[in-house]
Amino acid sequence: MNIYVLVKQVPATDKVKIDETTGTMKREEVEAVINPLDLYAIEASLQIKELYRGDTYITAISMGPPKAEEVLREAIAMGCDSGILLSDRAFAGADTWATSYTISALIKKLKPFSLIITGERATDGETGQVGPSLAGQLDLPVVTYTSKVLEINEEYSILERETEYGTEIVKTKLPGVISVTKAIGEPRLPTLRGKIKARNTEIGVFDLERLGVRSEEVGLSGSLTRVVKVFYPKISRSGKRIKARNPEEAVDCIIKFLEERGIL
Amino acid sequence: MKKDVVVLGEVRGGRVHPVTYELLAWGKELANKLGTGLSALVLGYNLEQLEEIIYYGGDKVYYFDHPKLDTFNVEIYADVLVPFIKRLEPEIVLAGATTTGRTIMPYLAGKLKAGLTADCTSLDIEEETGLLLQTRPAIGGNVLATIKTPYCKPQMATVRPKGKKPLERDTKRAGEIEIIRPQINFNPRIEILEIKPREEEISLVDAEVVIAGGKGLKDPRNFSLLFEISKLLDSSAVGASRAVVDMGWIEYPHQVGLSGKTVNPKVYIAIGISGAVQHLAGMINSESVIAINKDPEAPIFQVADLGIVGDALEILPVLKRKLEERKR
Numbered sequence: 001m002n003i004y005v006l007v008k009q010v011p012a013t014d015k016v017k018i019d020e021t022t023g024t025m026k027r028e029e030v031e032a033v034i035n036p037l038d039l040y041a042i043e044a045s046l047q048i049k050e051l052y053r054g055d056t057y058i059t060a061i062s063m064g065p066p067k068a069e070e071v072l073r074e075a076i077a078m079g080c081d082s083g084i085l086l087s088d089r090a091f092a093g094a095d096t097w098a099t100s101y102t103i104s105a106l107i108k109k110l111k112p113f114s115l116i117i118t119g120e121r122a123t124d125g126e127t128g129q130v131g132p133s134l135a136g137q138l139d140l141p142v143v144t145y146t147s148k149v150l151e152i153n154e155e156y157s158i159l160e161r162e163t164e165y166g167t168e169i170v171k172t173k174l175p176g177v178i179s180v181t182k183a184i185g186e187p188r189l190p191t192l193r194g195k196i197k198a199r200n201t202e203i204g205v206f207d208l209e210r211l212g213v214r215s216e217e218v219g220l221s222g223s224l225t226r227v228v229k230v231f232y233p234k235i236s237r238s239g240k241r242i243k244a245r246n247p248e249e250a251v252d253c254i255i256k257f258l259e260e261r262g263i264l
Numbered sequence: 265m266k267k268d269v270v271v272l273g274e275v276r277g278g279r280v281h282p283v284t285y286e287l288l289a290w291g292k293e294l295a296n297k298l299g300t301g302l303s304a305l306v307l308g309y310n311l312e313q314l315e316e317i318i319y320y321g322g323d324k325v326y327y328f329d330h331p332k333l334d335t336f337n338v339e340i341y342a343d344v345l346v347p348f349i350k351r352l353e354p355e356i357v358l359a360g361a362t363t364t365g366r367t368i369m370p371y372l373a374g375k376l377k378a379g380l381t382a383d384c385t386s387l388d389i390e391e392e393t394g395l396l397l398q399t400r401p402a403i404g405g406n407v408l409a410t411i412k413t414p415y416c417k418p419q420m421a422t423v424r425p426k427g428k429k430p431l432e433r434d435t436k437r438a439g440e441i442e443i444i445r446p447q448i449n450f451n452p453r454i455e456i457l458e459i460k461p462r463e464e465e466i467s468l469v470d471a472e473v474v475i476a477g478g479k480g481l482k483d484p485r486n487f488s489l490l491f492e493i494s495k496l497l498d499s500s501a502v503g504a505s506r507a508v509v510d511m512g513w514i515e516y517p518h519q520v521g522l523s524g525k526t527v528n529p530k531v532y533i534a535i536g537i538s539g540a541v542q543h544l545a546g547m548i549n550s551e552s553v554i555a556i557n558k559d560p561e562a563p564i565f566q567v568a569d570l571g572i573v574g575d576a577l578e579i580l581p582v583l584k585r586k587l588e589e590r591k592r
Contacts, residue, residue, distance in 0.1 A: 011403075036510070096382075100374060124403060126523055127382035129370035132338070136374020141339055141453040144367040158457070163363040165276045166461040173453035182516060224379030229410040230402065232541075239553070241571035243560070247582040250556070250572045254533075254583060255590075257554060257570050261530055263473055263497065264590065 001154065002113040003058045005045045006103065006131075007038040007075055009068040010124040034071040037119035039078075039187035044149060044180045045117050046079045046188065052152050057081050059110075063091055063102060069203045077190035077198040084110075088207040093220030096125070100133035102218050105211050107138060114154065114174045120145065120181050128179065135177040143172050147183035267352065268324070269295040270418070272345075272359040272368070273306035273317065277461070278334070280306065280316060283360040285430035288321040290387055290423055291358055292431060294396065295323075297389040298355065305348070307341055309334040318439035321431045325441045332448045335459065336364050338371050339452045346375050354418045356396050358387075361422040369422050379413030380420040383522065385427055385545055396421065401522045401545045408541070426469055426526040427549065468501045468518065474529045474547070476503030476520055480536015480557060480576050484513035489580045490535070496587040503527065503547075505537045521546035535576045539564030 011030040042060070049056040060075035062068050063086035072083030084106065091102055107116065116135075121128030128144075135142035147167070148160035154174070161168045162183060172178075190198070208215055216222060244250035258264045271287040273280055288302065295302040301323040306314065309331050317325045328344050349357065349372070357372075359365035361383045373380035381398040385408075388397040395412045396419040402409035413419040468474065475490050475497075487502070494500045503520040504513070520527055522545040532550035537543060539555070539562055547553070548567060555568035556576045565571040572579065 095379070096370065097373065097377070097379065121523070123523075125382075126401070127370075128366055129373075129380060129382055132367050132370035133374035133380075136342070136371040139375075142367065142371060143454065144338075145363050161363075164462070166459050168456055169458040169460075171455045171457055176453070224377070224416055225381060225411050225413050227402075227409050227411050228397070230407050231410075232407055239565075239567075239569035239571055241560075241565055241568070241573065243573045244579070247574065247578045250574050250579045251582045251586050253570060253572065254554060254579075255586060257552075258473075258497075258531060261552060263531055 001048075001052055001054060001056045001115075001152075002111055003045045003048065003056060004107065004110070004113055004116045005038075005041050005058060005060045005075065005080060006116065006118045007041065007060050007062050007071050008035045008122045009033070009062065009064050009071045010035045010122050032067065032070070034074050035119060035122045035124075037121060037123065037182070038071075039119075040180050040182055040184045041117045041119040042075050042078050042080060043187040044146070044178075044184045045115075047185065048115070048149055048152055049079070051149060059084060061103065061106065062086070063094075063099060066205075069205075072203050073198040073201070074190065076201050077194040078188060079191070079194055082201060082204070084204045084206065086206050086211070088211075088218075090208045090215040091219045093223065094218060095223035095225045096127050096129040096133055097224045098218055098220075098222040100130050100137055101222060102211070102213070103130070103134055104137045105213050106206055107134075109206075109211070112175070114152075114176075115157070116140075116175075116177045118177070118179045120179055131177055131179040138177075141172045141176040143170050143176065143178045146178045146180045149184075268301045268303045268354050269298065269356045270303045270305060270349075270352065270354040270358070271322075272357060272365065273304050274360050274362060274364060275306065275308045275311065275336070278308065278311065280311065280313065282430070283362060283425050284317065285320040286425060286428050287358050287360060287423060288317065289428045289431045291356075292321040294356060294387060294389055298394060300355065303352075303354070305345065307333045307344060314441050316433075318437050318441070319433045319435050321437075323439050325439065326444060327441060328444050328446050330446055330448055332452075335456050336368075337452060337454055337456055338367050339454045340448060341368050342371055342375060343448060343450065343452075344446050345372060349376060349418065357418045357420045359422050361424050365422045369420055373420050376418070378416060378418055378420050380422070381411045381413075382422050384421045384423050387421065387423065395419065401541050424526045424545075426528055468503055468520070468525050469527055471499055471501035471527070472530045473497050473500035473533065474503045474520070474527050474531075474550070475500060475533045475535065476505065476537060476547070477508065477514075477535050478505035478537030478543075479507050480538075481508070481513075482536075482577060484508075484511075486577065486580075487514050489584065493580065493584050493587065496584070496591060505540075505543050534564050534568070535580070537564055538562045539567065
């Protein structure tokens with residue numbers, strides 16, 4: 001069984017700095033890490049490898065600058081078998097549609113597969129749209145918010161998914177796309193053997209030419225949405241600020257506030 | 265002539281979910297600015313009270329009625345919606361940023377080759393072009409970005425639930441309900457075998473008081489103080505910042521913010537939360553805000569009606585004691 005896991009390199013979000021003149025992120029100043037939620041996608045693929053009785057081959061796929069191959073090595077260290085990086089200047093600035101389009105072009109070039117697995121969303125864009133959009137473009141079934149893989153074979157998989165209204169048990173034919181949540185289970189740590197393998201594995205790189213798409217179909221020029229403005233929110237209630245001399249005084253203020261609003 | 269603004273109704277457990285009425289409020293504002301009508305697409309089986317959609321601002325309801333539409337199935341929904349949206353050619357399609365909306369909308373956008381913006385917190389129309397301006401927190405919630413879809417239609421967006429109050433229910437409003445009985449004669453690859461309904465806890469989004477904790481609580485065990493205080497206040501629930509959820513101090517359902525829940529309680533009490541935009545996105549519409557933080561420069565104070573510069577760990581035990589005294 002062939003599995004593709006999509007992973008993304010993201011800035012460590014707590015430390016993001018914004019260039020105030022251009023409104024873009026100062027990427028060079030920020031530490032880049034694997035999207036934390038993608039670790040759960042990798043974990044899911046490894047759980048499936050254990051659950052499924054036949055041979056399983058897991059390929060981690062990422063799109064980004066050459067440096068993004070780091071996240072593929074991290075995926076291999078955790079237990080993935082290989083990694084492919086989509087990397088070309090022309091891919092830069094892609095929105096979720098163009099990203100999905102670029103990945104779909106790669107998927108069509110690769111070996112047949114049973115599953116494409118994604119994390120719930122990336123911590124930088126926070127859209128969670130690439131999985132379902134990719135499924136739409138490839139006309140595959142998609143199961144989002146997957147919390148558990150109950151059963152899998154060549155024909156179908158039975159999955160549990162979490163929604164606001166309850167837990168669903170879903171059966172989907174394969175091949176298909178799933179996105180997984182943190183509920184899938186704590187991601188395993190890289191092993192020493194994995195780390196050695198990660199160091200020695202050659203990462204396959206697909207640029208525009210090797211992918212065989214036109215530059216106007218990808219990146220910013222292939223995107224359907226445009227960011228027109230980035231700004232710091234100006235939100236102010238100009239409320240009262242007190243520097244409480246002691247906790248008693250602070251609590252009296254809180255209780256008075258709650259009384260005034262009919263809570264107490 | 266501009267075509268309609270369309271909202272995708274949310275149906276749960278055989279009923280139109282209130283998120284739909286919020287979408288109508290968003291949609292009405294846009295439709296008024298564009299001078300177009302507002303339509304709702306609703307998929308279900310034997311649904312009743314569709315006139316409520318008219319009462320809450322819809323001009324036209326397209327109701328697709330079929331046993332296979334009884335529960336949300338992305339493939340069957342798309343089978344019905346893709347050809348219909350192509351025929352209707354709406355300007356704008358809005359859905360809730362719920363698990364359903366966040367699944368069906370990108371799936372549809374992928375098939376329709378339409379631009380889609382996730383999780384918007386405000387929507388507007390650009391005067392010169394009539395294009396939809398979609399604003400959402402970006403880059404990990406550190407800034408806001410305004411996004412538009414300049415070249416293709418429909419312009420699609422998912423909208424945060426609880427970001428807007430439904431319009432006043434007006435039973436005198438007139439509108440049209442068209443019932444469509446679609447042909448669904450393919451074998452879907454996805455099959456919902458079972459739904460185990462979730463136990464309703466005191467919902468964070470419906471609570472009148474939300475007591476939310478962040479890193480300033482210093483230790484996961486201190487969250488128990490918040491729960492104890494919450495028990496002393498009627499209709500209250502405990503929230504949390506993403507930082508502490510990520511550290512595993514408290515479970516994800518308590519998370520307030522861009523990547524968690526949006527709340528608008530009467531009083532939001534932010535304790536030891538610095539106030540990253542990511543967090544503010546989830547609580548900025550609260551009717552009032554109390555912030556407790558050691559750092560006088562913490563951004564949370566800018567959105568607070570009452571800001572207390574002090575140590576939460578000293579204040580909370582006193583608050584608990586005084587609330588207990590009042591209960592007696």
